[in-house]
Amino acid sequence: MQEELNRIRENCLEDLKTVSDMKSLDDIRVKYLGKKGVLTAALKEMGKLSKDERPVIGKLANEVREEIETGLAGKKEALETAEMMAAIEKEKLDVSLPGKKPSEGNLHPLNIIINDLEEIFLGMGFSIAEGPEIEWSKYNFDYLNMPQEHSARDLQETFYYNDEVVLRTQTSPVQVRVMMDEKPPLRVISPGRVYRADEIDATHSPVFHQMEGLVIDKGITMADLKGTLDMFAKKLFGETVQTKFRPHQFYFTEPSAEMDVTCFKCGGTGCKVCGNSGWIELLGCGMVHPNVLRHCGIDPEVYSGFAFGMGLERVAMTKYGINDLRLLFENDMRFLTQFK
Numbered sequence: 001m002q003e004e005l006n007r008i009r010e011n012c013l014e015d016l017k018t019v020s021d022m023k024s025l026d027d028i029r030v031k032y033l034g035k036k037g038v039l040t041a042a043l044k045e046m047g048k049l050s051k052d053e054r055p056v057i058g059k060l061a062n063e064v065r066e067e068i069e070t071g072l073a074g075k076k077e078a079l080e081t082a083e084m085m086a087a088i089e090k091e092k093l094d095v096s097l098p099g100k101k102p103s104e105g106n107l108h109p110l111n112i113i114i115n116d117l118e119e120i121f122l123g124m125g126f127s128i129a130e131g132p133e134i135e136w137s138k139y140n141f142d143y144l145n146m147p148q149e150h151s152a153r154d155l156q157e158t159f160y161y162n163d164e165v166v167l168r169t170q171t172s173p174v175q176v177r178v179m180m181d182e183k184p185p186l187r188v189i190s191p192g193r194v195y196r197a198d199e200i201d202a203t204h205s206p207v208f209h210q211m212e213g214l215v216i217d218k219g220i221t222m223a224d225l226k227g228t229l230d231m232f233a234k235k236l237f238g239e240t241v242q243t244k245f246r247p248h249q250f251y252f253t254e255p256s257a258e259m260d261v262t263c264f265k266c267g268g269t270g271c272k273v274c275g276n277s278g279w280i281e282l283l284g285c286g287m288v289h290p291n292v293l294r295h296c297g298i299d300p301e302v303y304s305g306f307a308f309g310m311g312l313e314r315v316a317m318t319k320y321g322i323n324d325l326r327l328l329f330e331n332d333m334r335f336l337t338q339f340k
């Protein structure tokens with residue numbers, strides 16, 4: 001029995017020497033220590049031993065078992081270390097390999113325009129005001145002096161949540177919010193998303209962007225409006241651009257105008273882009289209507305001001321010569337990556 005145990009120990013240690021992976025290591029564990037293992041089988045024979053022999057053999061059997069277990073554990077650790085070293089070796093960074101250039105993103109053309117506009121107006125002392133896209137109908141229409149029967153209030157033109165709440169159809173309600181919240185002098189711009197119940201085509205979309213501007217102070221006149229907006233157009237399109245103000249009608253301004261700029265393509269001589277007129281319509285503007293000032297708690301006898309609003313898709317399309325609004329929303333990378 002003693003001999004057999006010693007042989008088992010020798011055999012096992014010999015087997016362990018040749019092991020090179022976890023699977024065969026486990027096979028060895030099963031072979032010697034498993035339920036049907038060699039050592040287990042030998043120990044079952046213990047019952048046949050005499051009283052004197054039993055403690056001696058029992059002690060030896062324990063030693064052999066411990067030695068086998070230590071051998072297995074040692075081998076396991078060695079294999080794990082070897083595996084880890086191999087993995088590290090495999091993942092080692094070869095700093096001499098040429099790098100992979102990560103693809104560089106760029107801003108969406110609309111965001112480029114918004115950034116440009118913000119920079120121009122911040123440079124002129126304006127600050128940025130924000131308002132909610134889900135807006136009170138009275139802010140979007142009533143306080144802006146729009147009559148009850150105005151067609152813009154139609155279900156066909158405006159998305160209503162209920163009678164009192166709409167998706168704002170213009171950024172003009174931000175004017176109202178600013179005038180109600182703050183005391184003049186005021187000088188703010190407000191870029192943001194607006195919504196109209198329009199079908200999508202080359203020039204319409206139910207979601208688009210506008211930027212509103214508002215200046216309120218003592219003694220503000222139409223000359224301030226024209227000077228500010230002319231300067232803005234020159235900063236956006238270049239010094240040679242000229243502006244023209246055509247009388248127009250908005251409910252929240254009196255008098256009102258639309259501002260055209262000379263065509264960026266032909267410089268004013270007439271081409272396909274400007275429909276041979278030499279001019280491109282850019283924005284609406286006017287002197288803030290006394291009723292609007294009054295609705296917002298500002299005394300029109302003391303203060304006056306001007307406001308303007310423009311569609312940002314239109315500005316982007318004009319500046320970049322884009323002929324279809326949908327290109328701005330389709331997110332085709334071939335289109336979007338052209339604007340740096």
Ligand code: DAH
Nearest residue numbers: 170253284285286307308309
């Ligand atoms: N809110 C107008 C629109 O959506 C644009 C506009 C015109 C805004 C004149 C103004 C303004 O502030 O004075 O068509």
